[in-house]
Amino acid sequence: xxxxxxxxxxxxxxxxxxxxxxxxxxxxxxxxxxxxxxxxxxxxxxxxxxxxxxxxxxxxxxxxxxxxxxxxxxxxxxxxxxxxxxxxxxxxxxxxxxxxxxxxxxxxxxxxxxxxxxxxxxxxxxxxxxxxxxxxxxxxxxxxxxxxxxxxxxxxxxxxxxxxxxxxxxxxxxxxxxxxxxxxxxxxxxxxxxxxxxxxxxxxxxxxxxxxxxxxxxxxxxxxxxxxxxxxxxxxxxx
Amino acid sequence: xxxxxxxxxxxxxxxxxxxxxxxxxxxxxxxxxxxxxxxxxxxxxxxxxxxxxxxxxxxxxxxxxxxxxxxxxxxxxxxxxxxxxxxxxxxxxxxxxxxxxxxxxxxxxxxxxxxxxxxxxxxxxxxxxxxxxxxxxxxxxxxxxxxxxxxxxxxxxxxxxxxxxxxxxxxxxxxxxxxxxxxxxxxxxxxxxxxxxxxxxxxxxxxxxxxxxxxxxxxxxxxxxxxxxxxxxxxxxxxxxxxxxxxxxxxxxxxxxxxxxxxxxxxxxxxxxxxxxxxxxxxxxxxxxxxxxxxx
Numbered sequence: 001x002x003x004x005x006x007x008x009x010x011x012x013x014x015x016x017x018x019x020x021x022x023x024x025x026x027x028x029x030x031x032x033x034x035x036x037x038x039x040x041x042x043x044x045x046x047x048x049x050x051x052x053x054x055x056x057x058x059x060x061x062x063x064x065x066x067x068x069x070x071x072x073x074x075x076x077x078x079x080x081x082x083x084x085x086x087x088x089x090x091x092x093x094x095x096x097x098x099x100x101x102x103x104x105x106x107x108x109x110x111x112x113x114x115x116x117x118x119x120x121x122x123x124x125x126x127x128x129x130x131x132x133x134x135x136x137x138x139x140x141x142x143x144x145x146x147x148x149x150x151x152x153x154x155x156x157x158x159x160x161x162x163x164x165x166x167x168x169x170x171x172x173x174x175x176x177x178x179x180x181x182x183x184x185x186x187x188x189x190x191x192x193x194x195x196x197x198x199x200x201x202x203x204x205x206x207x208x209x210x211x212x213x214x215x216x217x218x219x220x221x222x223x224x225x226x227x228x229x230x231x232x233x234x235x236x237x238x239x
Numbered sequence: 240x241x242x243x244x245x246x247x248x249x250x251x252x253x254x255x256x257x258x259x260x261x262x263x264x265x266x267x268x269x270x271x272x273x274x275x276x277x278x279x280x281x282x283x284x285x286x287x288x289x290x291x292x293x294x295x296x297x298x299x300x301x302x303x304x305x306x307x308x309x310x311x312x313x314x315x316x317x318x319x320x321x322x323x324x325x326x327x328x329x330x331x332x333x334x335x336x337x338x339x340x341x342x343x344x345x346x347x348x349x350x351x352x353x354x355x356x357x358x359x360x361x362x363x364x365x366x367x368x369x370x371x372x373x374x375x376x377x378x379x380x381x382x383x384x385x386x387x388x389x390x391x392x393x394x395x396x397x398x399x400x401x402x403x404x405x406x407x408x409x410x411x412x413x414x415x416x417x418x419x420x421x422x423x424x425x426x427x428x429x430x431x432x433x434x435x436x437x438x439x440x441x442x443x444x445x446x447x448x449x450x451x452x453x454x455x456x457x458x459x460x461x462x463x464x465x466x467x468x469x470x471x472x473x474x475x476x477x478x479x480x481x482x483x484x485x486x487x488x489x490x491x492x493x494x495x496x497x498x499x500x501x502x503x504x505x506x507x508x509x510x511x512x513x514x515x516x517x518x519x520x521x522x523x524x525x526x527x528x529x530x531x532x533x534x535x
Contacts, residue, residue: 091417
């Protein structure tokens with residue numbers, strides 16, 4: 001189980017996370033919804049160690065992650081697919097995957113994982129020697145997911161995987177998310193596309209202005225209501 | 240212009256191109272550091288000359304063949320590179336665009352001062368290799384020492400490219416320069432990459448410093464400023480961040496420098512190089528291999 005408790009993070013004096021607590025069950029898909037500026041990306045960056053929290057704890061299977069460097073967090077089994085994908089534009093698809101496996105030393109294992117990624121994402125195989133910057137948005141998203149998987153994470157964080165992608169591609173990405181989860185990867189997902197997210201998620205949290213204001217399972221509330229809260233926000237905390 | 244003049248002109252340009260390998264190495268150093276840190280290290284050429292001086296110190300202590308000077312300069316360059324990172328970058332707020340610029344100007348002046356004080360400002364002669372060799376190609380004579388400098392430069396560049404494109408460290412270096420946040424997410428330590436980049440460019444700079452000394456037969460503290468300027472010009476003409484650009488631009492600047500010197504005299508030489516820089520800044524600010532814009 002992955003557990004965030006009472007995380008406070010700030011940019012200078014502005015507190016972006018004002019005591020966030022949530023739990024992600026192993027083997028499930030958990031989704032974090034919320035309007036723009038709620039602090040969702042900040043939370044993801046804090047879990048990944050890019051931002052250091054002011055206080056609070058982040059635990060994966062009981063082991064503390066808060067305060068560790070991003071590299072240590074990757075080695076503990078957490079990988080983030082960042083917002084806007086952030087592929088290495090002037091490196092080939094294959095090199096991007098190798099970078100994802102940077103902390104691993106088992107050559108044979110890395111090679112066989114690259115082959116597995118090619119099998120799962122045939123488009124990447126076709127473009128293995130192409131520079132990542134020349135890929136389409138959807139292909140870059142697949143590459144970003146594959147790159148994160150190359151570290152063999154126990155927990156895969158995804159920040160807005162559907163951002164800026166055509167509906168058909170979005171559906172494909174969500175198929176992949178469901179498939180990865182079926183193969184046993186725990187997934188914690190930030191998504192603006194609440195409609196798609198609620199279809200695959202087992203559990204969701206709603207975040208507003210740096211706080212978790214609601215949590216539940218899809219179907220517990222009418223989808224419309226969740227979406228309304230996610231985008232229009234609520235005045236009072238419910239849940 | 241009669242034939243003899245033409246032969247002289249070509250000869251002069253050829254010598255310049257051979258020496259240009261030094262500029263190429265310096266340009267690569269500026270470009271690599273800019274690539275990973277997005278900062279200009281203005282002390283780089285001074286540190287390179289400093290490393291060449293340090294190799295003279297080694298040579299004065301031990302009796303050794305001249306080739307050892309290059310090895311010693313490379314080693315000293317690596318050490319100085321690490322120190323420059325420690326003093327000029329490690330504890331300086333990187334978010335402030337002027338901070339590291341000023342700290343590296345400070346280091347440039349410091350290194351120059353150390354050299355001036357240690358040598359009383361008197362130029363020291365530097366051992367050249369193969370200076371007694373001249374290869375005749377038709378009417379042209381290729382100087383052995385310059386050819387050695389050029390060959391050594393090519394070897395360094397080849398090794399550097401292999402390091403960048405064939406090794407795990409090279410992969411990490413390119414990753415950091417292309418997408419720093421993503422490289423952190425891949426578990427790459429940017430600090431480690433930064434330090435190693437400074438050490439490796441330091442080694443390359445040390446060799447470039449030794450090559451400069453060997454090509455002109457002496458070292459002087461007056462070399463560091465022109466070399467800084469030439470290195471920066473090469474970086475602009477080659478395109479900031481482009482290694483192939485730096486290589487080609489170094490050779491071009493070396494060749495043109497001698498051509499201008501041949502036709503217009505040594506006093507006007509740098510004027511035309513500056514004009515060339517100006518033309519590039521206005522008409523082709525991205526350098527000779529300017530990438531298509533619109534990509535982040």
